[in-house]
Amino acid sequence: MTTGTGACPRCGRTPVSLDGALPWCAGCDWNLDAYDADRRPPEFGWSWVDRRTHRLATRLTRRQYAALVGRPLESTGRSLAGAVTVGMSLLLLLGVVGVAVAGVWLLVAYPFPNLAVVGGVALIALAVALRPRFGRLDPDLEVLTPEEAPELHALIREVATAVDAPLPHLVGVDDDINAYATSVGLRRRRVLGLGLPLWGALDGPARVALLGHELGHFVNGDIRRGPVTQPALTMLGNAADLFRPRGDTQADGLLAMVGEWLGRLVSWTLSRLLFAGHVVLVATALRDSQRAEYLADEMAARAAGTAGATRLIDVLLRTESVAMVVRNAVRGGQGPATWRVGMNRSLDGAAERLPLERQLTIREDASLFASHPPAGLRHRMLTARSPWQPAVELTEERAARIDAELARHYERAGRALSWSA
Known part of the structure; x- marks a missing residue:
């Protein structure tokens, strides 16, 4: 840590x-909205x-924090950003259905063979390429049944x-220093993934907080996990990629060169317009996603207490330290x-x-x-509220039993992290 020169113009x-990093005031957050080009x-x-x-x-980001900090997070309901995202997703879905219907109509409306068939096939192919994706189970995730890990499943319950x-x-x-909750497939099967380097490095309260946070994503209205909202997050981006010009071709003759140039210009323009729409929709949707993260933190505090939830945030703020600690321990033959x-x-x-470090994230993680x-605002949101007491306690003895169930997986995850250095 270093101290700057002069005095804060707000508080002195x-x-x-x-x-x-560019200097800022630790007392009033002055200059944390500055753009630090050397660090971004x-x-x-x-x-x-x-x-x-x-x-x-x-x-x-600051406006959202100010709007949420003084009210119960559970009662916020669907935000304007969420409503806009859902509405645009439905419109995009209708558009894809319309493209598919038009393609089928071109195939059957005229006697075969005819040029309309080409247009019909192209429209159907476009609709297939833009169809919503419902996600698949990560192939790197090792699924644990209740029979394989009864203590872990009991804690999750x-x-x-x-x-x-x-x-x-x-x-x-x-093997990641992370954890996630998602839904996959048309049936929206709920999946909880735990990165073992992170899980093994957390103490009991932070482990409970991690589970509370991730399970909270199943009920906090996180817009990224809804099947209806997937088109808004992916469809225009996929379309922009489809229309993006690919490579350079050598046309023969002046007329062909002009035609190719005009085609590429139209394709590039359409791709950029679609990408601009994609950027606007994603940025809008992620406003609602950030609101959901605050609620997930609140649920982590309900499960583990405010102290456990804030400790989890501090660990996630220092994932490089997690990696270093785990690597050093694994190379010394030590476990979780x-x-x-x-x-x-x-x-x-x-x-x-x-x-x-928390305070600096207000500048460096704003996007x-x-x-x-x-992380600094997430920590503030928790500490600004009445403190929660733990609803679930994970003792050292129980944590050791869970670790014993995961021993084989810890060895593999530790090796993978050690070799990745």
């Missing part, structure tokens, strides 16, 4: 900085566009009861018990930096395309 405190990867590729979209994202969430149809583990000890030490050693609010 001395600005601070971390790791070369480009999103659109033009600095003037990136600067303005970052300013817009920061304003929308307890947390689901505590947050009034339905049970997942499938529970699995993989050592991972947890190492992670606890890492958090304790970063106690002075953590508040500033029109972020599915999660900045």
Whole structure:
């Protein structure tokens, strides 16, 4: 941590900085809406566009936080962004159905053979390419049945009861420093995926909070998981890719060259217009997704207590530390018990930096395309409310039994993470 020069123009405190970031005020958040070009990867590729979209994202993120912090999250209902996304998805679905119907009509309306058949086949192929996708089970996820991991499934049932969430149809583990809840297939089967490096590095309250957060996605109205809203998130992007010009061709003759150039110009223009619509729809939908993340955090606090939920956010803020701790332990032949000890030490050693790291995320994680609010605002949202007491407690003995069920999977995940360094 470094201190800047001068004084904050709002409150008079001395600005601070971390790791070369633009200085800001730790007391009043002054200058956290500044665009730090040296620390942000480009999103659109033009600095003037990136600067303005970052300013817009920061304003929308702060406005959403201010609107939610003083009210019960459970009663927010469908937001305007969510309603717009659902409405546009339905319109896009109707459009695809219309394209398919038009294609079929061209096939049957005229005697065969005729040129209309070509148009009909093209329209049907376009409708198939733009059809909604319902997702598939990740092939890297190792599904665990209740017979294989009874203690883990029992804990999931307890947390689901505590947050009034339905049970997942499938529970699995993989090698990522992450966790997720999703629905797949036409029947929308609920899937809970736990990344073992993350799970193994969490203490008992944070593990309960992780389950509460992920199970909360089954009931918090997260727009990314609804089958009706998938067209708004994917269809225009797929269409833009279909119409994007591919490579260069060598036409013979002036007329052919002009025709090819005009065709590519029309194709490029249509592709850019479709992509612009895709960007607008995704940015709109992700406003509602960020609201759902706040509610999932609230459900994590209901299950594990506010302390467990905020600790989980701090661990997720430092995933590089998780990777380092797990790699070092695995290379020394140590399992998840050592991972947890190492992670606890890492958090304790970063106690002075953590508040500033959280605060800096308000600037660095602000984006029109972020599915999660900045970790600093998520932490503030939880601590600004009346504290929750744990509804589910995971003792060391029970955590050890769960780890024993996952021993074989821990070994594989640890090796994969160690080799990836």
